[in-house]
Amino acid sequence: MSTNIHHVSVLLIALCCPATVVAQSATIDQQRATSQPRSASAVALHAKAFFNTHCFDCHNADNAEAGFDVEELGDHATAKNFDRWVEVFDRVADGEMPPANMDRPKKKELSSFLSETRKTLHQRQQSQFDRLGRVQGRRLSHLQLERSLHDQLGIDVPLTIHMPEEQRTEGFTSIAAGQSISQHQLKTHLAVVDTALDEAFRRATSKPDEWSRQFSAKQLARQRANRRCREPEMLNGKAVVWTANTTYYGRLPVTTASKEGWYRMTFEANGLNVPKDHGIWCTIRSGRCISSAPMLATVGAFELTKDKQQYSFVGWLPKGHMFEIRPADQTLKQGRFAGGQIGSGEGTPQKVCGLAMSNAVLERVHLGPDGTVSTNDVVAKMLFGDLPKRALNKDGSLNSKAISPEKAVPRLMTDFAGRAFRRPVDEATIQPFIEFVLQQLRNKETFADALRSGYRAILCSPRFLYFQEAPGALDDYSIASRLSYLLWNRPPDRILLQAAAKGKLQKPWMRLQQAQRMLADKKAQSFVVDLADQWLQLNDIGFTEPDRRMFKAFDTIVQESMLKETHEFLREMLNNDLSVTHLIQSEFTFLNSRLARYYNIDNKLAASEFSGQVQKVRLAKNSPRSGLMTHGAILKVTANGTATSPVVRGVWMAEKLLGIHIPSPPENIPAIEPDIRGATTIRELLEKHKSDSSCASCHIKIDPAGFALENFDPAGQYRKFYPVVRKKTKGLPIDASSQTPDGRPFKDLKEFQSLVVQDQAALAANMVRHFIAYGTGATCEFADRDDVRKIVAKSAASNYGFRTLLMTVIASEVFASK
């Protein structure tokens, strides 16, 4: 339940009375309700009368249109029907109900109903928030848990891969109401903690394991020149891979990892038979590269030119995995090789594009949280603090004259717990943990083993796993955690904890000072990526694969480039405080040469202006692209890989960008079934569907944005006609016209965008709600509406700048209260 109301408010005690006998119930009401404020019952009656006059005819038990019976509302909002009340309030407030063809309430009647209802609903929920807070029992998300363990121990091994999928609420994993816990999750947590501790103790007690190896072209290529295989071949002193669709062609067995870890592959390469107007796009991927395990993970993409350049990528290789590097642009002519193997010399006469590597360096590396390297000494410090380096014997016992294990344990445990719990720990909290370690020592466990057990326990404590937030205004340490997990998805750093210790996070301007510092930190580079993954669901981009036959130009490189486009665009909005309207309408975007070609941005321009890196590009006036809503990544995430649906895209746009709430569809109304045979368009199907009035009332809100975007196919390319499967002929022409929910017509996307950006405050309010949800762990509810309004109003001077909106949320009361 979104409202999570556990206690019925004193204000509104449920009273049973049949809807039809209002007058009679009033007396009962007064008799029973002597102890309550008079206003509550009066308000309830007021609303009741309104419902009876305006709703009852269509929404009663016998004839519940759209599955709604007004009786559900009872006499007043309760924990159970609160969401329904809000829905009714919103629909009446929007003028959607009662419908236009029925008797409309008089102006005065309407405004008094709305203001009274708003007040009671707000009070009802606010009193609960005051008592319990908006957020209850928020837990670290998987990503936050991984990064917390990394920071706590100084390690870098991926951990989320060991965690089961987590529930997302409105796209966010940080929402407490959607988080759950069970013995199974706890068991996994224990296993994840063990993996992390194993790695930390391994590194803290062994020599550095970073190394570096150089490879000549000859070493990268196949070892027996005349064997047909899938490794590169030697040609003019370079290791060459041609463009071809053969699976794991371009694999490099010399890069096979004997131990799992992060590996940096740096190599010099140039292109062969480079096309005139662009370079050769290649991928670097990793995998086992054998037929029983053909799946590969994408590490990166890059563009080769005629001239030799250096490229460098870091990828995680599990034991036995290797890198594969190859040309991978699907629009290029593919070489043909018989039997799925490539013989030396077979590619040259085909004149296909090729990759030629001169040399490579493979390094095993350890990554720090901010792009720096983390050495084993750093890890040792995390575990053993300031104990001298040689204090630990090989068998794990403590070899120190300066300090006994019994003395060292409390100090180390207290320090470790303070960091893990993100606040100073008091004696009573830590003592049982210390006692646990001392008991292990008495049981003849070694110093290292006993300490490890203690750390294991600390990392299973709810103080590590949960946010500690008491009702009311948050204390400084709770604010510090909210702030750092919002901006970094990591625990607070030392500076932030020091600020908390000095009580410096209560004042809004002090919070902002910290936030600005944190956004400038390297740790904040992932902010836009993390946000887009959840808010815009970009981590779902690989969920569907566009139908290869229908969308021939689409490939992995395009997808990677699309993600970069959106990430860099958001970074630009954040860094330059650009207006939130850029989500809808913008004169620029970020492209590399591959995406520019894919988007059909003028080719002549492409040859000279674009490169392998995405860069800010001014869009032509007549370009169909404008604003984040036309980014390839967005268009792809909102389609199923085969066909587009204005409904799916429309709901997505409404919820993510436009801030229009779409109620869930009524039961027993089947969704529209797309027909791609070419005889009917989705618009025609939708028109039929909308002839049902209970469908129409929502679809006038859903469909406009979807229709406006119909000129973009499921793979994000612009089109004027619907495709006909497996036929070269054009399908029916696309009509992107429609009208906004309030009845303003538009003929295409451009006009739609111009209409939408007129209401900047609405777009800003949407963004504020998403920031609040992401940053506090609770979605915005009815009682938060005033706060959202205030934040939006305060940001008006900046033209609702993206950064200003984020900062104003951080400065707000709602951010600093439970």
Add this chain to the structure above:
Amino acid sequence: MNNLQINFRRQLSRRTALQGLGVSMSLPWLSAMTPAFATTSEQQTPKRFVAMSLTLGLLGENLNPTTAGKAYQASRYLEPLQDIRDRFTVVSGASHPGVKGGHRAEASLLTANPVGSSGKARNSISVDQLMARDLGNQTRFPSLVLASEGSSSPSYTENGAMVPALDSPSALFRQLFLNGSQSERRRQARQVQEGRSIMDLVAGDAKRLSKELGKGDQDRLDSYFTSVRELEVRLAESEAWAHLPKPKVDASEPVDIGNRSDFIGRQRLMSDVVRLALETDSSRFVAYHLGGAGSVIPIAGVQEGYHSLSHHGRDEQKLEQLAIVEGEIVNAWGDFLRGLSKVDENGTSVLDNTCVLLTSNLGNASNHDNRNMPVLVAGGGLKHGQHLAFDQKNNYPLPNLFVNMLQHVGLESDQFATGTSTMTGLA
């Protein structure tokens, strides 16, 4: 892996079994013990439940026969299953009341709780986990939650948490049948024991923390506390089980299929290990999420990705390819049934004592409709060999079938979620 034989060379004495148990717990029904102790409770043949679930549905027009009742005419998908026609029932026109949300309704598949439409409401216990909670302590594994790929499952605990799935047949095989070296076992036992003390320590910590926080948090911390206690109990149980040797099977550890596209191969491999688990009574309640796949499934005649085919848009070529894929899935399910039917169990077969369900939250994957779910149900002593055709427009509540399942395994309930009776026509 096709012809596995179970071979219990060593018959376990009940006394040995009990000597190994450090804590008091109900006696496991070990088939190894039956010959020696065929009395009272042990004599009772175990009743089991297996749920298999699909992400992308099964095309109704190819699955559901056009005629109802005993004399139904086999549909395209059921044609190859006609030799075991009297062992299963096909149900059409049934779904979970109030459940919508397309793919998100996967969370409701075994709970019948309409959780997916909002994403906010808390889910409730799934039918397999309810069985495991009340009857699961009789076997080494209270339940098996499995998937062909990934950790996602339709199994949920009482407090609405998803039970993560295991997706490796070889790892499952090792857990079920390989004992590991003595030092390995000692190390494991030590870790389990330490895990228990940690849970104890952490439970105390949660209690203290709970006092510092608000009422709302206390409820959430209570869930944490409960989970800690449950894990402790579970660890204790597995510690006890660790002293009993695992059953021996005449099969070697399978090799996992690395190719994610090989949907059918993975289904068959995992199904084989599930059969071994049932035959050895290692667990009685299994939820196996077959899932779906985006990629092209390597079967002759199929050129497009499975997910893309499910959005067929009425295109004939797509529909034909989809029919090939789904036909193979139903075939593999049929082979699983045949396998179970061949294993003798006190004069009956394992299939007779196992309720096997194949279903999906999507009745129509092309438009993500959650009504008219595909339902095949086999075994479990129900009345079979029929097509139960309910109203396509006004669906019959599928949770009623779960009531049958609960009763089959021996739980005296007459309701589950929105199911208020057993399903008409099955008993």
